[in-house]
Amino acid sequence: MDLWFTENHTKGLKFTIKVDRHLYSEKSYYQQIDIFDTTEFGRMLVLDGCVMITEKDEFMYHEMIVHVPMAVNPDIKRVLVIGGGDGGAVRELCRYPSIEHIDMVEIDEMVVNACRKYIPQTTCALDDPRLSIHYEDGLPFVRKTEDKYDLMIVDSTDPFGPGEGLFTREFYGNCYKALTDNGILVNQHESACYDEYAESMELTHKKLKRVFPVATVYTVQIPTYPSGIWYFGFASKGLHPLRDMQADRWNSLGFKTRYYNTDIHRASFALPNFAKELLKD
Amino acid sequence: MDLWFTENHTKGLKFTIKVDRHLYSEKSYYQQIDIFDTTEFGRMLVLDGCVMITEKDEFMYHEMIVHVPMAVNPDIKRVLVIGGGDGGAVRELCRYPSIEHIDMVEIDEMVVNACRKYIPQTTCALDDPRLSIHYEDGLPFVRKTEDKYDLMIVDSTDPFGPGEGLFTREFYGNCYKALTDNGILVNQHESACYDEYAESMELTHKKLKRVFPVATVYTVQIPTYPSGIWYFGFASKGLHPLRDMQADRWNSLGFKTRYYNTDIHRASFALPNFAKELLKD
Numbered sequence: 350m351d352l353w354f355t356e357n358h359t360k361g362l363k364f365t366i367k368v369d370r371h372l373y374s375e376k377s378y379y380q381q382i383d384i385f386d387t388t389e390f391g392r393m394l395v396l397d398g399c400v401m402i403t404e405k406d407e408f409m410y411h412e413m414i415v416h417v418p419m420a421v422n423p424d425i426k427r428v429l430v431i432g433g434g435d436g437g438a439v440r441e442l443c444r445y446p447s448i449e450h451i452d453m454v455e456i457d458e459m460v461v462n463a464c465r466k467y468i469p470q471t472t473c474a475l476d477d478p479r480l481s482i483h484y485e486d487g488l489p490f491v492r493k494t495e496d497k498y499d500l501m502i503v504d505s506t507d508p509f510g511p512g513e514g515l516f517t518r519e520f521y522g523n524c525y526k527a528l529t530d531n532g533i534l535v536n537q538h539e540s541a542c543y544d545e546y547a548e549s550m551e552l553t554h555k556k557l558k559r560v561f562p563v564a565t566v567y568t569v570q571i572p573t574y575p576s577g578i579w580y581f582g583f584a585s586k587g588l589h590p591l592r593d594m595q596a597d598r599w600n601s602l603g604f605k606t607r608y609y610n611t612d613i614h615r616a617s618f619a620l621p622n623f624a625k626e627l628l629k630d
Numbered sequence: 631m632d633l634w635f636t637e638n639h640t641k642g643l644k645f646t647i648k649v650d651r652h653l654y655s656e657k658s659y660y661q662q663i664d665i666f667d668t669t670e671f672g673r674m675l676v677l678d679g680c681v682m683i684t685e686k687d688e689f690m691y692h693e694m695i696v697h698v699p700m701a702v703n704p705d706i707k708r709v710l711v712i713g714g715g716d717g718g719a720v721r722e723l724c725r726y727p728s729i730e731h732i733d734m735v736e737i738d739e740m741v742v743n744a745c746r747k748y749i750p751q752t753t754c755a756l757d758d759p760r761l762s763i764h765y766e767d768g769l770p771f772v773r774k775t776e777d778k779y780d781l782m783i784v785d786s787t788d789p790f791g792p793g794e795g796l797f798t799r800e801f802y803g804n805c806y807k808a809l810t811d812n813g814i815l816v817n818q819h820e821s822a823c824y825d826e827y828a829e830s831m832e833l834t835h836k837k838l839k840r841v842f843p844v845a846t847v848y849t850v851q852i853p854t855y856p857s858g859i860w861y862f863g864f865a866s867k868g869l870h871p872l873r874d875m876q877a878d879r880w881n882s883l884g885f886k887t888r889y890y891n892t893d894i895h896r897a898s899f900a901l902p903n904f905a906k907e908l909l910k911d
């Protein structure tokens with residue numbers, strides 16, 4: 350059988366992946382969930398037709414969303430993950446013995462259950478005793494929280510569908526309140542290359558800048574995402590992602606990583622001119 | 631009409647671009663040449679079924695293959711471009727008043743003529759009086775040259791078909807001879823993500839390292855190339871791409887660029903661990 354999965358990256362661009370087996374296909378209250386075995390990327394999670402993670406390249410996304418803030422503040426003790434139902438961000442966080450507690454707020458329990466069954470590569474730390482999983486909407490969860498987290502990771506879908514509220518100024522204001530004085534917010538921030546995503550990126554950045562004294566973006570290569578490069582936002586109450594990075598301390602942890610290193614950390618905040626242009630006031 | 635062009639990036643991955651018009655399709659002695667108008671990327675040059683350049687993203691490739699070596703040695707006067715029939719590298723080189731002469735050795739005159747007719751965005755400097763175009767094979771051209779060029783840019787197709795000889799150790803040895811004492815060689819170097827390209831990248835790097843005292847690689851985002859990230863090789867007789875970079879001098883030129891800046895220059899030499907692993911001895 351010759352089976353191919355296609356995601357339309359833009360109106361004029363299709364990204365088509367050879368499928369060996371369609372393992373799972375269910376509609377939850379929130380979204381369509383599919384899991385495939387693919388020839389090029391191994392197991393792959395698809396939500397509402399968009400590739401979320403694949404076994405082959407998820408390390409790029411998850412290492413960069415976690416180790417960048419952790420290298421800036423290795424004293425982070427309390428972490429909130431919004432979304433991240435595949436478990437990849439939690440897996441990377443759980444490598445730090447210094448982290449005391451992680452709350453993961455994922456709206457869709459079915460995503461977590463499907464990933465637990467089919468993608469153990471990312472869910473392997475979801476039974477860590479420091480983790481509490483809350484199956485609820487991240488927005489009210491954050492609204493009722495104050496001065497509690499040293500790090501918030503918004504590992505969401507795109508700004509339409511269930512993830513929409515996680516790209517609003519009200520939400521970012523509540524994130525600010527929920528963070529401690531040294532708090533850092535990292536979020537997936539869309540991308541600069543194609544108009545469809547660049548507009549969201551520009552808007553998201555503007556909203557974050559109005560709320561946080563430090564608000565910048567950094568890049569990561571993700572071959573299965575549109576244009577191959579994705580942006581994360583780094584916002585904080587004061588810590589700067591480069592000036593405050595504790596490279597020696599992070600390196601002394603001795604973690605084996607496949608993407609992240611402290612040179613890539615620095616490099617990921619350098620932007621090409623077309624992206625700078627997009628983000629300037 | 632619903633017309634789509636597909637390139638197989640790997641055996642399990644297709645990249646499919648909406649075509650508004652198929653403008654040109656001819657077979658030269660060396661290769662199949664096609665030019666399309668596309669919805670997402672504007673005009674697009676395809677050789678033997680592989681996307682070479684598009685109007686939308688060629689600036690990333692051409693700025694990075696030219697301005698990186700030029701910022702390391704702004705005194706470059708004589709340049710050899712091997713391949714580069716689309717004219718994009720020559721266009722960027724011709725912005726430097728300090729460059730005295732450029733030889734461009736392109737094996738396939740039909741590529742140049744087709745690009746002149748359909749892609750003026752990249753061919754616009756091909757009539758610069760400092761440029762001599764030689765329609766011949768780059769290998770013998772370089773073999774007979776000694777101590778002549780401050781910079782060689784190998785802007786070739788992939789290491790199969792007409793570009794194959796440009797990825798051999800013999801060729802790199804001849805490049806070394808053809809370069810002046812401060813000479814720099816920059817070449818397209820395949821990519822690290824998919825096995826099909828990673829093997830070429832590894833081999834190319836090993837060959838360059840045996841010939842040049844300085845041999846390293848740097849990255850550029852190119853959304854139409856496999857995995858969205860491409861690698862260039864930077865090899866020299868002594869100049870180091872970071873320690874010898876003359877950032878202030880390059881910035882004082884006042885060039886308007888859309889991708890390159892001196893921060894991106896530095897950042898582009900930082901590699902993720904999986905790529906470092908591939909390139910280590």
